[in-house]
Amino acid sequence: DKGNHRHFMEKEIYEQPEVISHALSHYVDLASYSIRPDIAGIDFEHLKGLAISACGTAYLSGLVGKYWFERYARLPVEIDVASEFRYRELPLSKDQAALFISQSGETADTLASLRYCKDEGLSIGAVVNVSESTIAREADAVFPILAGPEIGVASTKAFTCQLAVLASLSIAAGRARGRITAEEEREMVRHLSEMPRIMSRVLNSIHDPIEQLSRELSKFRHVLYLGRGTSYPLALEGALKLKEISYIHAEGYAAGELKHGPIALIDETMPVIVIAPHDRFFEKTVSNMQEVAARGGKIIFITDEKGAAASKLETMATIVLPDVAEIIAPMVFSLPIQLLAYHTAVFMGTDVDQPRNLAKSVTVE
Ligand code: M6R
Secondary structure (H helix, E strand, O other): OOOOOOOHHHHHHHOHHHHHHHHHHHHEEOOOOEEOHHHOOOOHHHOOEEEEEEOHHHHHHHHHHHHHHHHHHOOOEEEEEHHHHOOOOOOOOOOEEEEEEEOOOOOHHHHHHHHHHHHOOOEEEEEEOOOOOHHHHHOOEEEEOOOOOOOOOOOOHHHHHHHHHHHHHHHHHHHHOOOOOHHHHHHHHHHHHHHHHHHHHHHHHHHHHHHHHHHHHOOOOEEEEEEOOOHHHHHHHHHHHHHHHHOOEEEEEEHHHHHHOHHHHOOOOOOEEEEEOOOOOHHHHHHHHHHHHHOOOOEEEEEEHHHHHHOOOOOOEEEEEOOOOHHHHHHHHHHHHHHHHHHHHHHHOOOOOOOOOOOOOOOOO
């Protein structure tokens, strides 16, 4: 049932504050602002490394997770798309753990990667939406994302719920490894707990500007997304979302890679979507934007209030989100990215929930 929504995808985008709040209640204790001790399942304290494998959007949430585990827990993460991971003959050891992320829990390549790691004797964690799935059954520890059924082929709420779970796990890992103090944990969990309310506000405030912008965007054939740090996986996710439902050719790049190739493509026919909260990378991303502007490129700037005030560049559109804590920025910044892809596809008249050639769950190699 789509409720008042035109498509399941739209419904699932708007459900995010509610399902994230539900998912978080499983991982955090709101009375003490701490991660629940019983979620562990992985012995983070003694780990030498973590291997993460997944496909598509689930892979991109894992890529955000890599930044978090490395930054907050000083835990080295090896990550790859499952179709490569399973054949790489990656040397692994028993003092590493492996994490598999899958909405459906049935993706063939992800399952094969899991079995590879199991054969190598690693302890296996699964971040899944479908708790009765094969991947959940074969894992040692299951971390449910509790997003509820996701019907739209383009993953939205599963992505942000995966992020919420990975954020919680990285805080748990940081605590276990003595890299996060109890005080810092409380602060981060407080930010997580405020997130659903912030997401609701953002969904309301960006609807009109995004719809307007989507009408413009639907006239282009090529789009480039740029971001740094955790905004880099978001750039990849933005491009994936747009191409899969609007069939506009989109690419995501780490902003710092711009001058190593993609800058050659920049002209007024290829808008550049820059995802840049006012974080420690902001100035660097702004200089990449300047390079785009100097070549006549059109910029769509997705930033926060501080970022909007700090940049003097002319843009085709600027989407301004509230200033939020670093740990929740990837979830909050997912919203404009999802809605932009959604409305652009609606303007193009594509079958948003059932895009051509795609299946919700890829159970063959
Ligand atoms: O069920 P899974 O999470 O394992 O699926 C992985 C990908 O097939 C999936 O995320 C795909 O990329 C989506 N269509 C993206 O929107």
